[in-house]
Amino acid sequence: MAQRRQGGLDFCRRGWNKTAMDTDDLSTRILAGERRALARAITLVESGRADHRAQSLELLEKLRGHERAAMRIGLSGTPGVGKSTFIEAFGMMLTGLGLRVAVLAVDPSSARSGGSILGDKTRMERLSRDRNAFIRPSPSQSQLGGVARRTREAIDLCEASGFDVILIETVGVGQSETMVAEMSDLFLLLLAPAGGDELQGVKRGIMEMADILLINKADGDLKATATRTCADYAGALRLLRKRPQDPEGYPKALTVSAVEENGLDTAWEAMCELNDWRRANGHFDARRAAQARHWFEAEVRERLLERLTRDPVRGVMGELAAQVENGALTPSAAAQVLLEGALSAE
């Protein structure tokens, strides 16, 4: 098994190239909760090849009616805040409650090397051995297709496969947090204990996306600082206007210790309380519908722009750009030529 894992994506890719992809069979096995089928399907949606895209759409279409409503939890936090330790401890607690947990990592900076794959498994060693957990590292950049689309589709696959909780983890960098929040039911922000001045470090936009702030490392020497930090954030949250999708008291700040496994149950209770309230009040469905619309529009935009980088469009665009640079064509005239020619001929 260890050897197979080392092969990573390559192993899976060989697997499906050898035999024609049978999406009927695959969907049946995914619905039955087979982990290998799920892994294979995720590799399929991560592929940039046109035939794999077609198969992915077919597969997702077959699974659509069977989706079950997992709780999709987005989780962000800067490096060093203890995300892996938290996910492992939190995930183990959930599987201990009899829940099936999937962890998807979104790392916009992940390199081509297979390092991150082994890395992810290593840093959550106990959880990765848990039969009720499924950990999927961030695909390497060599995979084509938008990070957002593949993550979204991986979520759908995990949901169809019967997982109860799907954790979507991202590093606190740029746009990835917004993206993850846009595909989650709940969004958690993991924070480190810090002095008053450092509170400013959380961007206001991120604060406003977060449903629950978790101040980690509430243990040992840092326990008092963590408690104070939590109170500071709680004060800051009260300054934000109450959102219609929240019951009283949310968003909220809580302390946890991933290392000592303290506060994880309270955090989970808060997530369930918030999620139940939103389901009862229609906000859960409304949010999923709005997210679906958002991703539809985003994908249309992205794929339209993608056309610009395709052969032969890219070649024609390069030639036109050269003519624009040397003054033989105005930018508008060149744009006209491209839009009426190469881009409309598809």
Place this chain on the structure above:
Amino acid sequence: MAQRRQGGLDFCRRGWNKTAMDTDDLSTRILAGERRALARAITLVESGRADHRAQSLELLEKLRGHERAAMRIGLSGTPGVGKSTFIEAFGMMLTGLGLRVAVLAVDPSSARSGGSILGDKTRMERLSRDRNAFIRPSPSQSQLGGVARRTREAIDLCEASGFDVILIETVGVGQSETMVAEMSDLFLLLLAPAGGDELQGVKRGIMEMADILLINKADGDLKATATRTCADYAGALRLLRKRPQDPEGYPKALTVSAVEENGLDTAWEAMCELNDWRRANGHFDARRAAQARHWFEAEVRERLLERLTRDPVRGVMGELAAQVENGALTPSAAAQVLLEGALSAE
């Protein structure tokens, strides 16, 4: 004449609808420096109508070979800094030197009302009566088509019409400064005298785009503050890395008094020195070529995305979005339908 002006764009529009547009005639008259022909041509490029777009492209194509290299000067500054007073005094100085000066305003917030048109003329009363000056206010939002494209094309028209200096004025709001800098040979930032702390107010990105900082209001009570502010900015500029397109000493900070008409000659000498150096060292041509390429690519992107708002695409998109929201289609499947259907059928 005053009555005609009051009609503004409407007057011009009636003008060209009555008779078929003869772009041969129009281009000849623009090349001869006829102001009315220029005004009419700018109104044409500002129009969103498809037939007007086609005529615009035809006209710009005819003028292309005849473009003369005016100095395109972008000018930004927050409201209250004295932009109008500066442009009027600076413009009058330039026409006094025998130069022809065009002023184009880019106001992303300009309302539909004709108010801004009269406003612009009023606030530069002397310059607007100067035979060697041409002032074109920002088009109202009712005009379709991108602000960037119309401004760029208006610049080309002014250049073909033989203007020596084209001032492109914008308020210091968001993206408009970047846009104006991307179509200028030189970019000026007009600043008010201020205390040390307020220096932080200039966004670093804007500072880095500016070729010359002009601290205005170096007169009366504010003269000493302006001199000190100028020294502070000069110090800040020395902290930025020297850019390859700059000779020694640039970007630089200078004081001016638009009201007392002081320092305008020194500022103009600095602009000429910088522009001459860039021409001699190939940076002028390289910058224009890079800008042309940039606008070509920007226009292609923008026009591709524009298709999404067109009938019948918009209608199909709305229907698909509804199906995505209620779960009848996945976002990816709906995007596929749109891209293979409505959008490719054009």
